[in-house]
Amino acid sequence: MSREEQAVARARKAFDTGRSKSLEHRIRQLRNLQRLLSERQKEISEAIKKDLNKSEVVIQLYETLGLEEEINLAIRKLKEWAAPRPVEKNLLTISDTVYIKPEPLGVVLIIGAWNYPWAVTIQPLIGAIAAGNAAVVKPSEVCVHTAKVMEELLPAYIDKELYPVVSGGVSETQELLRQRFDHIFYTGNSVVGKVIMEAAAKHLTPVTLELGGKSPCYIDKNCDISIACRRVAWGKYTNCGQTCIAPDYILCEPSIQDQVIEEITKSIKEFYTENPQTCPDYGRIINQRHFKRIMAMLDDSLVAVGGDSDESDCYIAPTVLRDVKPEAKVMQEEIFGPLLPILPVSGLDEAIKLINKGEKPLALYVFTPDDKMIKRIEDETSSGGLMANDCLVHYSVSSLPFGGVGNSGMGCYHGKFSFDQLSHLRGCLIKKLNKEGMNNMRYPPHTSKKLGWARFFILKSIDLGWIGRMALLAILVGVAAVVLQNYLK
Amino acid sequence: MEAQSQVVDRLRSSFRSGVTLPEQFRQTQLSRLLSMLKENEEKILAALHDDLAKPKFEAVLSEVELVLGEVHYAISNLRSWMQLEYCAKNMATKLDDCFVRREPLGVVLIIGTWNYPLQLVLSPMIGAIAAGNCVIVKPSEVSPATDRLIAELIPKYLSQDCYAVVSGGAEETKALLQHRFDHIFYTGSQAVARCILQAASVHLTPVTLELGGKCPSVVYGRVNIVAAARRLIWAKFFNAGQSCVAPDYVLCSKATCDTLVPALRAALQDFYGTEPQTCPDLSRIVSQKHWTRLVELLEKSKAKVVVGGETDEEDKYIAPTVVVDVAEDDVLMQEEIFGPILPIITVESLEKVIDFINSREKPLALYVFSDESSVINTVLEKTSSGGFCSNDGIIHMTLPGLPFGGVGASGWGSYHGRWGFETFSHRRACMMRGWALERLNGLRYPPYRDDKLSWLRWTTRTNCSIM
Numbered sequence: 001m002s003r004e005e006q007a008v009a010r011a012r013k014a015f016d017t018g019r020s021k022s023l024e025h026r027i028r029q030l031r032n033l034q035r036l037l038s039e040r041q042k043e044i045s046e047a048i049k050k051d052l053n054k055s056e057v058v059i060q061l062y063e064t065l066g067l068e069e070e071i072n073l074a075i076r077k078l079k080e081w082a083a084p085r086p087v088e089k090n091l092l093t094i095s096d097t098v099y100i101k102p103e104p105l106g107v108v109l110i111i112g113a114w115n116y117p118w119a120v121t122i123q124p125l126i127g128a129i130a131a132g133n134a135a136v137v138k139p140s141e142v143c144v145h146t147a148k149v150m151e152e153l154l155p156a157y158i159d160k161e162l163y164p165v166v167s168g169g170v171s172e173t174q175e176l177l178r179q180r181f182d183h184i185f186y187t188g189n190s191v192v193g194k195v196i197m198e199a200a201a202k203h204l205t206p207v208t209l210e211l212g213g214k215s216p217c218y219i220d221k222n223c224d225i226s227i228a229c230r231r232v233a234w235g236k237y238t239n240c241g242q243t244c245i246a247p248d249y250i251l252c253e254p255s256i257q258d259q260v261i262e263e264i265t266k267s268i269k270e271f272y273t274e275n276p277q278t279c280p281d282y283g284r285i286i287n288q289r290h291f292k293r294i295m296a297m298l299d300d301s302l303v304a305v306g307g308d309s310d311e312s313d314c315y316i317a318p319t320v321l322r323d324v325k326p327e328a329k330v331m332q333e334e335i336f337g338p339l340l341p342i343l344p345v346s347g348l349d350e351a352i353k354l355i356n357k358g359e360k361p362l363a364l365y366v367f368t369p370d371d372k373m374i375k376r377i378e379d380e381t382s383s384g385g386l387m388a389n390d391c392l393v394h395y396s397v398s399s400l401p402f403g404g405v406g407n408s409g410m411g412c413y414h415g416k417f418s419f420d421q422l423s424h425l426r427g428c429l430i431k432k433l434n435k436e437g438m439n440n441m442r443y444p445p446h447t448s449k450k451l452g453w454a455r456f457f458i459l460k461s462i463d464l465g466w467i468g469r470m471a472l473l474a475i476l477v478g479v480a481a482v483v484l485q486n487y488l489k
Numbered sequence: 490m491e492a493q494s495q496v497v498d499r500l501r502s503s504f505r506s507g508v509t510l511p512e513q514f515r516q517t518q519l520s521r522l523l524s525m526l527k528e529n530e531e532k533i534l535a536a537l538h539d540d541l542a543k544p545k546f547e548a549v550l551s552e553v554e555l556v557l558g559e560v561h562y563a564i565s566n567l568r569s570w571m572q573l574e575y576c577a578k579n580m581a582t583k584l585d586d587c588f589v590r591r592e593p594l595g596v597v598l599i600i601g602t603w604n605y606p607l608q609l610v611l612s613p614m615i616g617a618i619a620a621g622n623c624v625i626v627k628p629s630e631v632s633p634a635t636d637r638l639i640a641e642l643i644p645k646y647l648s649q650d651c652y653a654v655v656s657g658g659a660e661e662t663k664a665l666l667q668h669r670f671d672h673i674f675y676t677g678s679q680a681v682a683r684c685i686l687q688a689a690s691v692h693l694t695p696v697t698l699e700l701g702g703k704c705p706s707v708v709y710g711r712v713n714i715v716a717a718a719r720r721l722i723w724a725k726f727f728n729a730g731q732s733c734v735a736p737d738y739v740l741c742s743k744a745t746c747d748t749l750v751p752a753l754r755a756a757l758q759d760f761y762g763t764e765p766q767t768c769p770d771l772s773r774i775v776s777q778k779h780w781t782r783l784v785e786l787l788e789k790s791k792a793k794v795v796v797g798g799e800t801d802e803e804d805k806y807i808a809p810t811v812v813v814d815v816a817e818d819d820v821l822m823q824e825e826i827f828g829p830i831l832p833i834i835t836v837e838s839l840e841k842v843i844d845f846i847n848s849r850e851k852p853l854a855l856y857v858f859s860d861e862s863s864v865i866n867t868v869l870e871k872t873s874s875g876g877f878c879s880n881d882g883i884i885h886m887t888l889p890g891l892p893f894g895g896v897g898a899s900g901w902g903s904y905h906g907r908w909g910f911e912t913f914s915h916r917r918a919c920m921m922r923g924w925a926l927e928r929l930n931g932l933r934y935p936p937y938r939d940d941k942l943s944w945l946r947w948t949t950r951t952n953c954s955i956m
Contacts, residue, residue, distance in 0.1 A: 016847075018871075057937035065946060087890030098888055103873055105896070182897060190693060197690035201683050204698065206901040211693075227927050234934055271935035281935035356505075374921065379510065382592055385918040390930075393920065397587050399576035400918035405594070406671065410695040412916065425903070427876040427891030428869065429884065433713040433720075433860055443723055444760040444770035446546035454546075455554050 004172060007164040008136055008179040011107050014161040015134040021104060023082060027075055029129050029158050033122070034071045036157040037064050043149055044118060051117070051143035053284040054239070062239065063118040066396060070123055073398055073415055074130040081130070081419045084428070092438070092457045094473055097430040102423040104132030106182030111173065111196070113187040114142035114286055115242040115336075120187045120210070121150070125163065127418025128185075134162040138176060140188075141169045142286055174199075181205050183422060187244075189334070190407050208411030208421055210244070211404055212334045213361035217247035217391070218351050218377070220368035221256045228367035228389070229263030232340075233271065235365075235391025237318045240283040241338040242290075245363040247391050248335055249324070251351040254344040261304045261320055264340065268305065268318045277315050285314040285337060294337035297330040301341060326354060348373055352380050360384070360406035365391055384408050437484050493661070496653045497668045500596045500623040503650040509593060509621045512571055516564060518618050518647055522611070523560050525646040526553060532638060533607060539634035540606060542773035542805075547728060552607045555887065559612050562889050562906055563619045570619065570910045573919075586921040591914040593621030594695075595671030600662065600685070601628045602676045603775050604731040604827075606635035609676045613697075614652075616909020617674070623651045627665060630658045631775060670694050672913060676733075679898060697902030697912055699733070700895050701825045702852040706736035706882070707842055707868055708745055710861040717858035717880070718752035721831075722760060724856075724882025726809045729772040730829040731779075734854040736882050737826050738815070739833040740842050746813060746835050753831070754796050757809050766799070766806050774805040774828060783807055783828040789820045792832060817845075839864060843871045851875070851897035856882050875899050 001009070019025055037044070045059045054062075074081075084099040108128045112121025121139050128135040137154065139147040151165045166176060177184075177199040186196045187210040200207050217235075219228050235247050252260055268276070276282040285291045291314050298307065298321075306319030316338050321330060324341035331341065345351045355364070364383035366374055374388050384404035387394045394400055395414075403412025413421050441453045491499075508514060526533070530553055537543040537552060574589040597617050601610035610628050617624045626643065628636040640654040655665060666673075666688035675685045676699040689696050708717055725736050741749060761768040774780040784800050790812065797810035807829050815821060815832040822832065836842050846855070846868075855874035857865050865879045875895035878885040886893050889906030904912050932941045 055937055057939060057942050060942055061933070061937070061945065087888070089890070090888060093884075093888065098885075098891065100891065101869070101877075106873075193693060194690050197693065198687055201686035201690060204679060204682055204686065204700075204898060204901065209693065224924055227924055230927070230934070231930070234930075273936075279935075281937050369924065378590065378919070380507070382595075382915065383917065385920070386590075387920045387922070389922040389924060390920075393922070394587070394918055397576065397578060397918075397920065399578070400587055400920065401589060401916050402918065405915040405917070407693055410693065412918075424873060424896040425892050426874065426896070427885060427888070427893065427903075429876075429878040429881070429888065429891070430865065431878065431880040431884075433716040433858070433880045436713075436716040436719065439720065439723070442550070443719065444544075444546070444768070445762075446544060446770050451546055451549060454550055 002175050004166055004168075004175040005179060007166050008107060008176070008181070010161050011134040011136055011164055014159070015104075015107055020129075020134055020159075020162050021132045023078055026129055026132060027078060029163075030071050030075050030126065032157040033126065033129070034068065036153055037068060037071075040153055043153065044146075047145035047149040048117065048143070050145040051114070052239070052242075052286060055280050058239075058281065058283075063116055066119055067122050067126070070126050070398060070415070070418075074126055074419070077416065078130055081416055082132070090457075091476065093429065093431070094476065095435075096432075097428075099428055101426045101428050102131070102420070103426050105422060105424055106133060108133045108135045108183045108185060108422055109176060109181040110135055110137050111184070111186045111188065112137070112139045114140035114146075115239060115244070117143045117146040117150075124185045124187075124208075124413060124418065124422070127413055127422045129158075129163070130419050131422040133182070133422055136176065136181070137163060137165045138173060139165065139167055141167060183207070185413075185422070186210065193409070208413065209404070209409045210402075210411075210413075211362065211407065211409040212244045212336070213359055213404070213408040214248040214331070214334050215245055215361045215363040215365065215383070216351075216355050216358075217250050217365040218348070218367065219250055219252040219256065219260060220348075220366070220370060220373060221253050223367045223369055223389075225256060225259050226263050226266075229260055230267045230270075231390050232365070232367070233264050233267035233318075236340050237268065237271065237282070237338050238392070240285060240316070241340075242283070242286065242336050243392065245385070245392055245395060246336075247340075247363075247365050248361070249331065249341040249343060251343050251345045251354065253347060257322060257342055257344055260342060261322060264320055265305050272318060276317055277310065277313070282318070285316055287314065290337070291316065294335065294339060297335065297337075297339060299329055301328050301330050304342075306338070326357075348376060352377070355381050360404070360408055362404045362408040363387060363394075382406070438480055440484070493655060493665055494668065496625065496655060497596065500625060500651060500653060504593070504595050504623045508648075509623060509651055512568060515619055515621060516567060518652075519560055519564050519567070519615065521646045522615065522618070523557065523564075525642050526557055526560070529638075529642060533635075536634035536638045537607065540603070540632040541728065541731070541775050543728065544770045544772065546770065547772065551728070552605060555608050556611045556615070558887075559615045559889065559905070559909075563615050563910070566907065567619055570907055584923060584926065586919075588919050590917045590919050591620065591910070592917050594913060594915055596623045596625065597672040597674065597913055598665065598670045599624060599626045599674045600676065601626065603629040603631035604728060604733070606632035607639070609699075610639060613674045613676075613904055613909060613912075616904050617913040618652070619910045620913035622671070622913050624653075625665070625670075626652070626654050627662060628654065628656065630656065672696070674904075674912070675699065697894070697904065698900045699893075699902075699904075700853065700898065700900040701733040701827070702850055702895070702899040703737040703822070703825050704734060704852045704854040704856065704874075705846050706739045706856040706858065707846075707864075708739055708741040708749060708858045709839060709842065710859045710864040712745070712859050712861075714745075714748050714752045715755075718749060719756045719759075720881045721856075721858065722753060722756040722809070724884075725831050726757075726760070726771070726829050727883065729774060729807070730831075731772070731775065731827050732883060734876070734883050734886055735827075736831070736856050737852075738822065739831065740836055740845060741833065742837055743835045746833050749833065750795055750811060750813065753811050757796060761809060765797075765808050766801065766804065771809070774807060777802075777805065779828070780805045780807065783826070783830065786821055786826070786828075787830060791816060792819055792821060797829075839867060843868060846872050851895070851899055853895045853899040854878065854882075854885070873897070
């Protein structure tokens with residue numbers, strides 16, 4: 001048996017004991033996870049710094065702060081989320097109990113990504129634990145130090161049979177994908193997303209795919225360009241552009257292009273000083289392969305700001321490209337780096353056309369004071385999420401579902417959405433064996449009288465308050481007595 | 490006849506034009522669907538009788554009325570379903586607008602099946618129309634009369650630019666799956682579902698798979714055996730056992746079995762008389778192929794027939810049959826029966842019942858007949874299934890408030906009522922910020938400092954309710 005097979009088998013055995021299901025267990029594990037984040041912040045940060053050159057503050061802000069919030073929310077709300085959810089009934093089931101029972105799925109596979117390794121790997125884990133599942137965690141092998149730290153720390157705090165960490169590269173992931181899971185949660189790119197979905201087909205395993213795409217950013221000439229550009233620059237150059245919802249490219253009218261470039265330049269200086277390479281708050285590209293990939297995109301576009309790089313340091317300066325054409329190399333795939341192309345467009349119409357030519361993105365940004373413009377973008381485009389007048393922040397609102405559509409993904413999570421995504425919502429109807437007389441109308445031998453009553457009773461649906469229900473029940477009992485007496489013999 | 494790619498292209502450009510977005514358009518189409526059903530009830534019943542010898546009662550209840558109910562439900566609730574859903578915010582985002590917007594996915598494909606050929610195509614279609622999509626429907630060729638009728642009626646009543654019917658067999662379906670859709674809704678078998686999922690993965694198309702499985706019926710503890718038997722018989726032999734949520738087999742103790750069999754026999758006699766083959770209220774098997782499959786199961790089985798067992802090839806008739814002394818590895822226990830054969834397996838404890846169920850794939854439905862609520866609760870807590878119903882069968886799927894779908898091998902996703910609308914929608918998270926408070930944003934911009942971080946932690950706390 002391979003290592004991966006063993007880990008999954010152990011997780012399934014542990015799940016089958018039923019111990020992951022009790023609310024006490026789930027809350028205890030979540031609290032342990034909380035302790036891990038607060039007690040081992042130092043080791044976590046050191047590893048991330050080695051992998052991505054992120055500073056301590058950045059790590060807390062973008063990695064662990066969000067996780068702490070999610071854990072707190074899950075602990076606070078778990079009882080409510082896991083409770084049976086009553087639904088409306090029809091006339092025939094008026095005295096029965098009808099509800100949706102959230103249940104764990106079983107063993108979930110979580111495949112993390114490297115850009116926010118703790119955030120995107122642990123956030124689904126929070127949902128999996130909260131929903132009562134076992135979960136195999138596969139951190140991205142690209143962030144070597146973080147994967148190692150996760151492998152050491154998680155088993156020290158949370159149930160190591162129920163939630164094993166299995167690290168490794170492509171072949172280990174493929175071996176994992178040969179095993180049977182009850183759900184696969186993948187964060188990464190569309191190419192691998194397709195492979196995951198195909199592998200899932202063998203066992204008919206449902207998947208959540210958090211992918212990416214080119215998130216467009218439209219800047220209206222009538223907005224406060226200075227504020228807009230500051231927010232865009234922050235959204236773009238955080239983590240060196242390696243954010244799934246980073247504004248990928250800008251669309252604006254030619255008349256404001258120069259101003260946009262000027263304002264972004266100002267923001268870059270404000271955030272990262274004159275020499276971003278020496279600024280501790282500016283990150284690095286994750287590895288040489290991605291460095292080369294991003295640099296190759298510069299070939300056929302005009303650099304307005306930045307453009308300098310240092311391969312030995314995996315450093316690429318915050319860069320702005322001007323007068324970029326849709327056919328340019330930088331427009332062919334998600335950049336995932338600190339290059340910000342500006343594509344001049346004649347106005348909102350052309351912008352919308354261009355956006356709709358591409359795949360549905362994970363995020364769409366629009367900067368404008370004009371509500372009508374925002375409404376047009378709402379109505380005429382589609383994207384995972386839509387944000388007006390800022391970037392990235394919608395990620396932090398746990399009551400908003402976070403996920404893609406089309407090529408940018410399927411399924412969503414955060415907050416209660418994580419819980420629901422990794423649960424089975426089982427429809428339950430609890431009846432008693434009494435009142436058998438009522439059922440006579442549906443049994444053969446069939447008569448048209450019975451049919452008439454059945455049409456009326458079985459399929460009409462209502463949602464009444466308590467008093468209405470009682471009144472209706474009284475009427476029903478009376479009617480039923482009459483019907484039984486006279487018609488159904 | 491229009492080529493498949495032409496149909497898909499036509500629907501896609503209709504969708505792009507935005508015509509399906511306004512509520513009014515969707516309401517109009519749903520109303521036309523209502524008219525379609527009301528004005529053609531006779532034709533529908535005739536087609537269903539052609540395909541499955543469906544008794545009028547069953548056809549009206551499980552096909553026509555069910556779909557009418559869904560359309561009415563959608564029409565009444567569409568406006569509220571389409572409304573923006575405003576969300577809770579944290580302190581940093583208190584002054585912003587956060588909401589979820591339900592948006593159509595685009596062009597969706599619905600592949601139906603033959604056992605409830607009208608319902609299983611129209612019921613998902615209602616959700617798809619309500620959600621504002623363009624829809625291609627592929628009815629099952631195994632129920633050809635209904636297939637033809639759907640192909641005739643849909644273009645007559647609904648917008649031909651936005652909704653199309655594509656008919657054909659396995660080859661045509663394979664070809665259809667080469668195209669790109671924004672959602673594929675499939676009802677049928679696991680084997681085909683795997684192919685569907687593989688085809689869908691090429692374009693990262695989300696799917697809903699309504700599959701099946703062997704739905705266990707537990708009869709245990711203190712139980713009103715007469716009532717239980719009647720409900721069990723009704724649910725099992727409705728449509729001659731050809732329902733994805735039909736009780737597939739019974740689990741009970743030997744003692745219960747001894748009282749259950751006579752009760753089942755009595756109920757069968759009450760419902761279908763002493764000569765079920767002459768009873769107009771009993772359906773037939775859909776095709777020779779399936780008839781042969783079921784007859785072979787009976788022949789190969791080592792179980793003992795205690796009720797029924799008669800068959801008639803020309804009539805595609807199989808009598809309502811109950812078998813006992815069924816071993817766990819009997820041929821009847823290998824796959825979903827989907828026919829009028831009811832095996833009874835005896836196990837001597839509730840624990841063994843649960844182990845039996847859990848050692849098999851998660852079914853689409855699970856039934857427990859008992860007057861003891863502890864028995865019901867124990868089975869409910871210790872097993873998993875798409876849906877669950879105590880002391881009855883099938884009927885849980887008529888409640889639009891319950892999501893109807895499987896889990897594990899019995900399926901992925903759900904529909905009925907609002908769940909259908911949600912299945913065919915994208916929940917787009919929207920956040921509208923203002924221009925003020927840029928200074929507050931300053932907390933998040935570099936240069937990063939510890940004191941900025943502390944302030945940020947405070948403002949993003951979700952449970953702060955001062956403002």
